[in-house]
Amino acid sequence: MIKVIISHDVDHLFAKDHWFRDLIYPKMWVRSTIQLIKREITLKEWWLRCTSCFRKVRHNLDALMDFDEQHGVKSTFFFGMNQGLGMSYKPEEAKSVILKVNNRGFATGVHGIEYQDFDGMKKEYDTFKEITGFAPCGIRMHYVRFDDHTFEKLSTIGYPFDTTEFDKKNNGTRKNPYKVGEMWEFPLTIMDAYLPGKYEEAKEATLDLLEESKRKGIECITVLFHDNQYCEDYQDMRKWYEWVIQYFMESVDYEIVSYNTLMQELM
Ligand SMILES: [Zn+2]
Numbered sequence: 001m002i003k004v005i006i007s008h009d010v011d012h013l014f015a016k017d018h019w020f021r022d023l024i025y026p027k028m029w030v031r032s033t034i035q036l037i038k039r040e041i042t043l044k045e046w047w048l049r050c051t052s053c054f055r056k057v058r059h060n061l062d063a064l065m066d067f068d069e070q071h072g073v074k075s076t077f078f079f080g081m082n083q084g085l086g087m088s089y090k091p092e093e094a095k096s097v098i099l100k101v102n103n104r105g106f107a108t109g110v111h112g113i114e115y116q117d118f119d120g121m122k123k124e125y126d127t128f129k130e131i132t133g134f135a136p137c138g139i140r141m142h143y144v145r146f147d148d149h150t151f152e153k154l155s156t157i158g159y160p161f162d163t164t165e166f167d168k169k170n171n172g173t174r175k176n177p178y179k180v181g182e183m184w185e186f187p188l189t190i191m192d193a194y195l196p197g198k199y200e201e202a203k204e205a206t207l208d209l210l211e212e213s214k215r216k217g218i219e220c221i222t223v224l225f226h227d228n229q230y231c232e233d234y235q236d237m238r239k240w241y242e243w244v245i246q247y248f249m250e251s252v253d254y255e256i257v258s259y260n261t262l263m264q265e266l267m
Helices: 024-035 041-049 062-069 090-102 118-132 150-157 199-215 232-250 259-266
Strands: 001-008 075-080 107-112 138-141 179-180 181-186 221-225 254-259
Touching: 001 062, 001 259, 024 041, 062 090, 062 232, 075 090, 090 118, 107 118, 118 150, 118 259, 150 179, 150 181, 181 259, 199 232, 221 232, 232 254
Parallel strands: 001 075, 001 221, 001 254, 075 107, 107 138
Antiparallel strands: 179 181
16 A cells, blocks of 8 residues: 655744745735736635735644544644744744644644754754754755755754655655665655646646656655645635545555654554
8 A cells, every 4th residue: 555644834823924024925915916817816815815914823723633633634744943935933933833733643843944054954953842842753844945965964963754855847756765864754745836726737737646656666655735725715725635635545545644653664
């Protein structure tokens, strides 16, 4: 059976995280308006996205955890311990949210910013441990950034796994998990942001990726879905996520597991 791992990168927490800290709102207003003109999104979605800056909470973790829990999905959530590229909340602001996710039985790790400077990378690991009282389960870099030495450094720092490796040109990486020192690298197979925005097209693209993976003998599929899309603002992507989970659950070829259980099996 092919193993499937579901994960969520938490890029946004609260609306105020972005006020005077970054440009995500002006960028979103422009992008959404272009998408509306091209009829890629509905008027309702455009309105919801444009006014979302006034919403207190920008994450959809509660609804997403409810969904995952109801479907027995042991998903993993990655939280930023540093700021950059539109991820602007501070570790202290994330603390209560991480603890809530952890208390509901989901694994939590670091959504990394620094991917080259060892000390900066170590600081993100230490900060997570300091504010939560436990070590991060693993890490994925924000914007899946890495270079030839990123993974070795993460292994030295002590992360049990990394799940960043992603081929942007080929819409994901078709590779099985492998070891870097003591650490496991779980290449990222499917990322929501690299799928077409429309439900039917996203579904088709996903089936193609799964077919290609099967042909190449991939035994582990890793899926990234951003929680900020689990709402009315992104109806098609939310529908896609619910479909993909259902698809894996109903198919005899796939079994949804967690990074932890698979690491134990691999050892
Ligand atoms: Zn991110």
